[in-house]
Amino acid sequence: MKGILTWLFQRIAGVILISGLAAHFTVMHFSGSGRLGGFSAELVSTPCFNAVFLASAIYHGFYGLWGIAVEYIQSKNLLKTVQALLFSISALLLTAWLAA
Amino acid sequence: MEQYILKIKRFDPEKDRKPRWEKFRIEMEFTDRVLDGFIKIKDAIDGSLTFRRSCAHGICGSCAVKINGKSGLACQTIIKDVPPGEIVIEPLPAFPVIKDLVVDIEPFFGKNREAMPYLINNEPPPELERLQSPEEQEKILQSITCIMCGCCASSCPSYWADKEYMGPSALLKAYRFIMDSRDRALEERMNSIAKPHGLWRCHSIYNCVEVCPKEIDITSHIAKLKRLAVKKKLSGFFKG
Numbered sequence: 001m002k003g004i005l006t007w008l009f010q011r012i013a014g015v016i017l018i019s020g021l022a023a024h025f026t027v028m029h030f031s032g033s034g035r036l037g038g039f040s041a042e043l044v045s046t047p048c049f050n051a052v053f054l055a056s057a058i059y060h061g062f063y064g065l066w067g068i069a070v071e072y073i074q075s076k077n078l079l080k081t082v083q084a085l086l087f088s089i090s091a092l093l094l095t096a097w098l099a100a
Numbered sequence: 101m102e103q104y105i106l107k108i109k110r111f112d113p114e115k116d117r118k119p120r121w122e123k124f125r126i127e128m129e130f131t132d133r134v135l136d137g138f139i140k141i142k143d144a145i146d147g148s149l150t151f152r153r154s155c156a157h158g159i160c161g162s163c164a165v166k167i168n169g170k171s172g173l174a175c176q177t178i179i180k181d182v183p184p185g186e187i188v189i190e191p192l193p194a195f196p197v198i199k200d201l202v203v204d205i206e207p208f209f210g211k212n213r214e215a216m217p218y219l220i221n222n223e224p225p226p227e228l229e230r231l232q233s234p235e236e237q238e239k240i241l242q243s244i245t246c247i248m249c250g251c252c253a254s255s256c257p258s259y260w261a262d263k264e265y266m267g268p269s270a271l272l273k274a275y276r277f278i279m280d281s282r283d284r285a286l287e288e289r290m291n292s293i294a295k296p297h298g299l300w301r302c303h304s305i306y307n308c309v310e311v312c313p314k315e316i317d318i319t320s321h322i323a324k325l326k327r328l329a330v331k332k333k334l335s336g337f338f339k340g
Binding site: 001002003004005007008067070071072074 | 261300
């Protein structure tokens with residue numbers, strides 16, 4: 001069996017993105033006081049929150065692009081090249097954030 | 101009797117370089133089926149119109165075509181249910197056209213064979229038959245009504261894009277045997293579908309459900325297979 005965990009992570013990353021976005025918008029833009037229940041403006045801008053959010057966004061986005069590539073690209077060599085390219089760009093984005 | 105116009109996409113590989121449209125004006129009762137229109141045209145107007153038909157009663161699935169932009173069975177589509185005006189008929193998309201409304205369905209059947217569409221059970225057979233309880237049968241009841249007409253696959257955007265994708269029908273066939281209490285080939289079946297061009301190419305678009313002439317909720321069946329694959333993988337992790 002192949003592709004189970006990568007598909008599962010895609011779903012988990014999607015849930016994290018939706019919850020993270022909801023928390024961000026509610027606390028930072030709609031609450032007025034910068035606080036809503038257990039969430040505060042400080043909590044949704046911690047490096048940990050940002051790291052999880054960014055990693056989820058990169059994984060979700062690039063796995064989605066990989067899915068499109070698998071469906072549309074029939075040449076195995078081109079598919080391998082695209083895979084390497086997507087992996088490199090996602091790693092570069094994550095490294096750039098860590099370095100910043 | 102009323103007049104209807106059937107606009108049919110035609111292609112004769114011996115004459116045409118590309119498909120062409122042809123309009124036929126015919127008289128039909130509003131209770132007639134689209135298939136009756138095809139038969140009338142072939143009998144009285146143009147004997148060269150080519151289409152498949154066999155049972156003409158929604159069982160064999162051979163008369164599947166695209167009717168007004170939606171895949172369906174010509175024998176199951178009543179004229180009164182089609183919006184007034186021209187009735188536009190095309191061959192099923194995603195399949196190579198052989199002639200007029202006849203498509204090459206072999207690649208579709210080939211993909212169904214990948215799902216091993218037969219019972220696998222090496223246990224010695226009982227004296228009478230391998231029995232199933234009504235509850236066990238309920239699990240596969242919808243999936244066994246599939247008539248393999250190809251409407252689902254021809255309406256699936258993933259199937260259009262990915263030439264290697266097994267398609268909704270093959271995945272439904274896998275479900276039918278995986279959930280069958282008498283089958284013993286769960287591992288082999290899961291390996292045959294949980295692969296890059298199998299289960300994971302279904303993006304829950306629901307086109308297959310919308311066009312299925314047997315009203316099978318194919319997407320939900322595929323979702324159950326995805327959950328089963330995840331469950332099996334995770335239980336394997338925890339067992340070590």
